[in-house]
Amino acid sequence: MPTILGQNQYGKAENRVVKITRDGDTHHIKDLNVSVALSGDMDDVHYSGSNANVLPTDTTKNTVFAFAKEHGIESAEQFGIHLARHFVSSQEPIHRARIRIEEYAWERIATSDGNSKFIGADEVKHSFARKGMETRVSQITYDGENWEVISGLKDLTVMNSTNSEFWGYVKDKYTTLKEAYDRILATDVSARWRYNWTSDEQRMPNWEKSYEQARKHMLHAFAETYSLSLQQTLYQMGSRIINSRSEIDEIRFSLPNNHHFLVDLEPFGLKNDNEVYFAADRPYGLIEATVLRDGVEPKIPVDMTNL
Incomplete structure (x- = not known):
């Protein structure tokens, strides 16, 4: 052939x-x-x-x-x-x-x-x-x-020890997860953002300042969002960057949900009042999504966060 x-x-x-x-x-x-x-x-x-x-x-x-x-x-x-x-x-x-x-x-x-x-x-x-x-x-x-510049970061570990809940989800006969109204939210942020600078005719962004500001807005959004889901937090992080940095049109996140489970201390006669957790490294939930400026077509490949 x-x-x-x-x-x-x-x-x-x-x-x-x-x-x-x-x-x-x-x-x-x-x-x-x-x-x-x-x-x-x-x-x-x-x-x-x-x-x-x-x-x-x-x-x-x-x-x-x-x-x-x-x-x-x-x-x-x-x-x-x-x-x-x-x-x-x-x-x-x-x-x-x-x-x-x-x-x-x-x-x-x-x-x-x-x-x-x-x-x-x-x-x-x-x-x-x-x-x-x-x-x-x-x-x-x-x-x-034409130029295409995609920047970002990986392995940025962040945690909120409170101000996170997870409840009201679908339940079937295999569901054992208990609803949580005060939980740890932790993730290792992998993010890629695409600049709208594509031509030498355009004014080139200040790359160092842009990175520092994108990272700052990302962290502020993570810290300031009262989270009902990691998806909600992801969207707030992306929106904060898009709304604050005119040179960025698209941002893609890959966020593992680094689960922290309350340890059952009752066998030892102890009460665990949201103090002691087991940090499970796997399996983990994996939340991925792209946040775009309105009217912009997505161009960052889905697997780009493996860069």
């Missing part, structure tokens, strides 16, 4: 690049994991093995490191834009570049007196520790004319 070549791409995955910016005695770190995927006129390399149109993946790796020096890393998004533009504009056979980036955050280590969490006299200005917080992610796609 005859066959034809379908969608294809190639590149160098997980290039770990750390950029140190030295401002006198004070150093700043950008720590990225960059994956490059290129596609275009690549039929011959698949059909005949001709590499005439192939830019070696080793070259893409070298480009990532060279651009960290030449262009610096102002933000994950800006760095990805530099790379995507370079690959598409400098190589005629390449029609599309997709750059995926994870950013790992670092914080300064305070001296033993620990008086200050922020930079100052009580901190070593060139020593850092990885933050035990979220990982920032980005995907930048360019086809020579």
Whole structure:
């Protein structure tokens, strides 16, 4: 049976690049994991093995490191834009570049007196520790004319120890879950948002500020929503971002419900007044949804939160 070549791409995955910016005695770190995927006129390399149109993946790796020096890393998004533009504009056979980036955050280590969490006299200005917080992610796609920038985060663990209920749900003969009127709500937020910046003719967003503000609004909505369902909280988080950041048109969430079950202490003669919980890691409920600006068509793939 005859066959034809379908969608294809190639590149160098997980290039770990750390950029140190030295401002006198004070150093700043950008720590990225960059994956490059290129596609275009690549039929011959698949059909005949001709590499005439192939830019070696080793070259893409070298480009990532060279651009960290030449262009610096102002933000994950800006760095990805530099790379995507370079690959598409400098190589005629390449029609599309997709750059995926994870950013790992670092914080300064305070001296033993620990008086200050922020930079100052009580901190070593060139020593850092990885933050035990979220990982920032980005995907930048360019086809020579149009841009698509999707940013977000993963592994942001949040918890409300109260102000959450779950009741009034459907019950059948297999239902054993008891209704809850005061429960823990905890999740590991995975979120991706799509910017409406698509052309060099438009004003480019301030990527760093946009990320910080989107994260802030997300957390504020989580903390301030009296939740009757995780779905309700998800929608409030997305709506807060869309309504507050004009540069963002779409946001997709994947939120596991990190169940905390009250432990039965009665066998020990103890009353458990919403104090002691069993934190179950699996199985877990998984809530996923997209929140859109009214009138905008969804474009973030359903599996994008696995980025």
